[in-house]
Amino acid sequence: MSPKLVGILAYFGVLVAIGVVASRRTKDVRDYFAAGKRLSYWSVAFSARATGESSWLLLGLTGMGAAVGVQAFWVVLGEVLGVAGAWLLLARRFKRRTDRYDSITMPDYLESRFRDTGHALRLASAGALVVFVTVYVSAQIDATGKAFESFLGWNYFTGALVGFAVVLAYVVTGGFVAVVWSDVFQGALMFLGLVCLPAVGFWTAGGVGPVLDGLRGVDAALLSPWGPSGPGPKAVFEILGFLCIGLGFLGSPQIFVRFLALRDEEEIGRGATVALVWTLLADSGAVLIGMVGRHLLGSGNEEVLPLLVEHLLPAVLVGIFIAIVLAAIMSTVDSLLVVASSAVVRDWYQKVRHPEMADEALVKRSRATTFVLAGFALCVALSVAVLHPERTVFWFVVFGWAGIAATFCPTVILSLFWEGMTRRGALAAMAAGFLGVIFFKFGAPRLPGAVGEAFFDLSEIPPAFLLSGVVGVMVSLVDRRSGSARTRGGSRGTSSPR
DSSP, rough: OOOHHHHHHHHHHHHHHHHHHHHHHHHHHHHHHHHHBHHHHHHHHHHHHHHHHHHHHIIIHHHHHEEEEEEGGGHHHHHHHHHHHHHIIIIIHHHHHHHHHHHHHHHHHHHHHTTTTOOHHHHHHHHHHHHHHHHHHHHHHHHHHHHHHHHOOOOOOHHHHHHHHHHHHHHHHHHHHHHHHHHHHHHHHHHHHHHHOOOOOHHHHHHHHHHHHHHHHGGGGOOOOTTTOSSSHHHHHHHHHHHHHHHHHHTTTHHHHHHHTTTTTGGHHHHHHHHHHHHHHHHHHHHHHHHHHHHHHHHTTHHHHHHHHHHSSSSSHHHHHHHHHHHOOOOOOHHHHHHHHHHHIIIIIIIIIIITGGGGHHHHHHHHHHHHHHHHHHHHHHHHHHOOOOOOOOHHHHHHHHHHHHOOOOOOHHHHHHHHOHHHHHHHHHHHHHHHHHHHHHHHHSSSSSHHHHHHHSSSSSHHHHHHHHHHHHHHHHHHHHHHHHHHHHHHHHHSOO
């Protein structure tokens, strides 16, 4: 057996063992979807970062560092700002409210916050999660196939199926407990790999100076913060789009369910420190890997990480690095699958269709739903691979990320800081974000001239996010004014006979 396979099998064995042990801790749906709300800051910080990054970090951002160089550090800044905002501005308020409402899912929280007895918010949330989580998970499955193809020379479809099967083995059995435990393990692997590999690369290249000189010789724009296009409107829109990638941390359900599951809000300050250090070092490491790889190998695409690993490391360590790439992918897939299955089982089947059903009766149904949703995501991934062979992991992932972010984040932010937001305002904001991502991804870039080019460079996250927030505020204000008018009218009507 090759050393590479030994490393991969050892990694898979740890994940399956985690699933088996976690299954013994999963007694009811509260455990399956929120780990019984007993998690420590260390577990939540590593789990949130591993989940928030995915294959986008290991393959997408490294490839971006190779393609555009220093400009990719705008993404790092956007991520750091997003993580800081989530932990330092939103987490404490969200934890307090979800504890008060005894929520175990994001739709639980929204329904309680807006006193939505008709379940409209719960159903809208569940539907949006199923759609965009499926896209996001399919992007991760696609990355799994690419990883096996690049590192081991396997057939793409075989690699995607193997990775998919391993994720199912521990997620279906262990639920959220298994997800968090595996994320701590996988997050540590990702951090070590992203910090150590660029150091090895710089040492091999003879230091930072030779790398910078080599990149300058290839293309001086690789060392410019403006990127290949140089200073101008195009670069400004690109940079704004990179910075706004961090908006997705400000309320996305797969991230915020970890704040909900914390055992105590006092854990938040320490968790923020861990999360910010992890993000700054790991994301910067990903960009530097791309830049070093561009200098040493001349590769300017998403193949740079596999090629650099093969070039620098012995076979045994290559196997470990394959495990690190898979860790980035699977730590996101597992979290998303649990979030999506909670939307179907908890937020639709139990709360809307069968409110009399006890939590204890839902664990088996939750496992079955997780399996079905994963199968559907697999079909999407394989279909996209056949129909769009030119796709990249970076933008495939960003679309799913943007959909979740624009649908939920503005509503969550407004719900935490503005008591004036109404139920209809929340519904309108979510609908605007959901539809806005689709329009700004597929429609706006096709507008004629400079307008279409600007939307293409900006990406779909900023305009869809802004649209969702503005619509939520406007509808809530109209809603409140009409409610005040009805109240005043009713008062005059009842007082006139007197």
